[in-house]
Amino acid sequence: GENVEQHPSTLSVQEGDSAVIKCTYSDSASNYFPWYKQELGKGPQLIIDIRSNVGEKKDQRIAVTLNKTAKHFSLHITETQPEDSAVYFCAGGAEGGSEKLVFGKGTKLTVNP
Amino acid sequence: EAGVTQSPTHLIKTRGQQATLRCSPISGHTSVYWYQQALGLGLQFLLWYDEGEERNRGNFPPRFSGRQFPNYSSELNVNALELEDSALYLCASSPPGWGNIQYFGAGTRLSVL
Numbered sequence: 296g297e298n299v300e301q302h303p304s305t306l307s308v309q310e311g312d313s314a315v316i317k318c319t320y321s322d323s324a325s326n327y328f329p330w331y332k333q334e335l336g337k338g339p340q341l342i343i344d345i346r347s348n349v350g351e352k353k354d355q356r357i358a359v360t361l362n363k364t365a366k367h368f369s370l371h372i373t374e375t376q377p378e379d380s381a382v383y384f385c386a387g388g389a390e391g392g393s394e395k396l397v398f399g400k401g402t403k404l405t406v407n408p
Numbered sequence: 409e410a411g412v413t414q415s416p417t418h419l420i421k422t423r424g425q426q427a428t429l430r431c432s433p434i435s436g437h438t439s440v441y442w443y444q445q446a447l448g449l450g451l452q453f454l455l456w457y458d459e460g461e462e463r464n465r466g467n468f469p470p471r472f473s474g475r476q477f478p479n480y481s482s483e484l485n486v487n488a489l490e491l492e493d494s495a496l497y498l499c500a501s502s503p504p505g506w507g508n509i510q511y512f513g514a515g516t517r518l519s520v521l
Contacts, residue, residue, distance in 0.1 A: 338512035338515050
């Protein structure tokens with residue numbers, strides 16, 4: 296089955312800097328890769344996703360890149376702000392398959408003012 | 409539009425008891441997913457319901473079960489509770505035909521004493 300690994304487990308940056316979180320996956324059948332942000336006491340919130348027919352997707356300060364050959368995808372946050380502080384999860388799944396998402400273990404991002 | 413709602417917010421039980429957790433999906437969504445988020449771990453897939461049927465289950469013992477009602481709401485039942493069942497239980501829903509795009513509720517914090 297699918298296995299998703301996420302690095303780093305913790306990341307601390309200064310406000311205004313960029314943050315990059317990387318994930319690798321094992322199942323070549325996976326074709327859908329969402330990223331979720333989880334703030335303390337809340338459920339995960341979908342912030343961006345990418346499908347395997349696209350190499351990059353951007354939404355304002357957030358971008359995701361996908362390298363199908365290497366089986367890895369990354370989340371890039373530019374001009375970080377203190378409100379970006381949260382735990383970020385990557386996930387992988389095969390749309391039209393079992394429909395389940397396999398999640399990475401999360402990255403705790405701290406943006407220092 | 410209301411998001412995914414879960415109840416109760418917190419649940420305290422003792423070993424051997426049964427717990428029932430409830431989830432109401434976003435209006436128009438027909439699929440419901442259950443995940444367990446134990447402290448320090450990522451999200452572990454438990455169950456997927458679609459159109460009232462169990463479509464897939466994760467690697468959990470049979471004492472974890474659930475159902476989906478005709479109005480697409482769902483409940484998760486955990487029998488013979490064990491201490492290690494203490495976790496945040498998250499419910500997600502997705503609309504028909506949208507594959508893996510899942511929207512999460514805030515979760516139910518289950519504590520087993």
